[in-house]
Each structure stands twice: as C-alpha cells, then as structure tokens.
C-alpha cells in the first residue's frame with residue numbers, strides 16, 4: 001500500500017471527521033420535554049422543551065433572572081425538576097432510578113466563577129477529576145491534559161497556580177478540565193460574565209474552536225454578538241417559557257414577536 005503524504009493524510013482525516021459528524025449530525029444529545037422547576041411558589045421554568053443535536057452549538061439567551069442557570073443546573077442534576085423529563089442520549093436522567101453521578105460524568109460543565117482549586121497547579125486541576133472520578137490512569141490523564149493544554153496555548157503554564165493566571169486563562173483551563181473525559185455534552189454557564197472585558201475574546205475564541213471540532217455545546221450567555229455569529233441555534237427564555245427556538249437569523253433578526261424584539265433591542269449596536 002502506498003504511503004500517504006502528510007497533506008493526503010490530513011485531508012483523509014478531515015473527511016473522516018466530516019463523515020462522522022454528518023452521520024451523527026441528527027442524533028439528539030439532549031432533549032428537554034415539558035420541564036418545570038419552581039423555587040417554593042416561584043415557578044421559574046414553565047414547561048420547557050427543546051433539543052440539542054450532535055455537534056450543535058446552542059446559545060441559551062434570556063434576561064437576567066429568566067432561568068438560564070436554573071435550566072443548566074437541572075440538566076447537570078444539581079437541581080431536581082418538578083415535572084417533565086430530561087434525556088441525555090437514550091437516558092432519562094430525571095428518572096430517580098438512574099445513577100446520577102454516572103449521568104453527570106457524561107456532561108462537561110463550566111460555570112461563571114472560576115472553579116479551579118487554588119492550592120493545585122494547572123495540571124493537577126485538569127487531571128484530578130479524570131483520575132479520581134473517572135478512574136483514568138494517571139499517565140494517561142497527564143498525557144491527555146498536556147495535549148489539551150497545548151491546544152489552548154497553556155502547556156507552558158502546567159505548573160502554574162490559578163492565582164498566577166489571568167481570569168481568561170483560568171476559564172480556558174476550566175474548559176480543558178471539562179473536556180478531559182470526552183463529554184457527550186458541554187454546558188457553559190455564563191463563562192465570560194465574571195471576566196474583564198479584555199479577556200472575554202480569548203475564551204470565546206476557544207468556544208469557537210471547540211465548535212469547529214464538532215463539540216456539542218449548550219451555552220447560557222449574555223454575549224449577543226457571539227451568539228449571533230457562532231451559534232447554530234438560539235433558544236430564548238422569556239417569562240419561564242421558550243419564546244424562540246431557531247437560527248440566529250430567524251430569532252435575532254427576523255422574529256416579529258414583540259417581546260423578542262424588545263429583548264434584542266437592548267443589544268442593538270453593541
């Protein structure tokens with residue numbers, strides 16, 4: 001058999017990835033079906049249904065207090081739904097009989113606040129969960145972490161401690177950690193909200209890079225122009241229900257729903 005040149009091999013790898021993405025493109029990774037969630041008498045989610053398909057980036061938008069974080073916490077099983085179902089692949093993760101830790105281990109999560117352990121260096125922060133929770137052998141975890149850190153330009157910071165990094169670098173490390181065990185779904189909950197505006201770009205760039213590699217992402221965000229340019233779909237939460245679910249163009253530019261128009265009018269020109 002003839003040897004492939006580097007270029008041929010890169011083309012064949014890219015087409016294999018594209019083929020794999022095409023064949024699984026319509027698979028539903030996450031499905032919410034009539035999800036309801038209340039805090040005492042305050043019903044925050046009033047029957048939420050939508051899906052995230054394989055390799056999609058879905059931006060979850062809505063005013064402050066509309067329930068974006070609550071929804072993310074329900075998906076990650078940090079909050080219990082009062083009614084409805086959440087399916088991860090073929091598993092109803094709201095079924096009380098499921099192994100919740102196992103379900104959680106299939107999802108990568110990054111929150112607004114930096115969640116790195118201050119007393120551990122970057123490498124340890126990235127590998128800890130993989131080794132302790134997923135029982136990944138230490139050498140494999142180290143190799144994988146170094147590969148991920150290399151990809152995000154942070155390999156040289158593997159021995160640094162969180163307080164020696166900028167907020168943007170810390171968030172990129174948190175994303176790398178969430179990717180360690182190849183999660184089926186990546187949940188990003190307002191990951192740029194606590195950042196100095198100067199540092200937002202580098203984190204969003206990393207999200208774009210993940211998207212281009214086919215990662216399946218559900219992202220709650222206030223970054224409207226990023227959602228417009230980078231998301232495949234927008235889900236807009238207003239008053240506890242889904243006001244819109246469509247492409248950025250359909251939702252942000254073309255919707256005739258007065259509440260939708262009012263919401264986006266605050267961001268025009270930003």
Ligand SMILES: Nc1ncnc2c1ncn2[C@@H]1O[C@H](COP(=O)(O)OP(=O)(O)OP(=O)(O)O)[C@@H](O)[C@H]1O
Nearest residue numbers: 039042044062063064065066067068069070071190
């Ligand atoms: N643990 C809790 N106990 C009681 N009420 C809560 C709790 N968490 C959230 N809420 C309420 O639920 C509603 C939705 O909050 P949530 O944080 O989900 O909104 P959000 O859309 O993520 O807001 P933001 O964009 O400001 O982060 C708010 O009225 C909030 O006060």
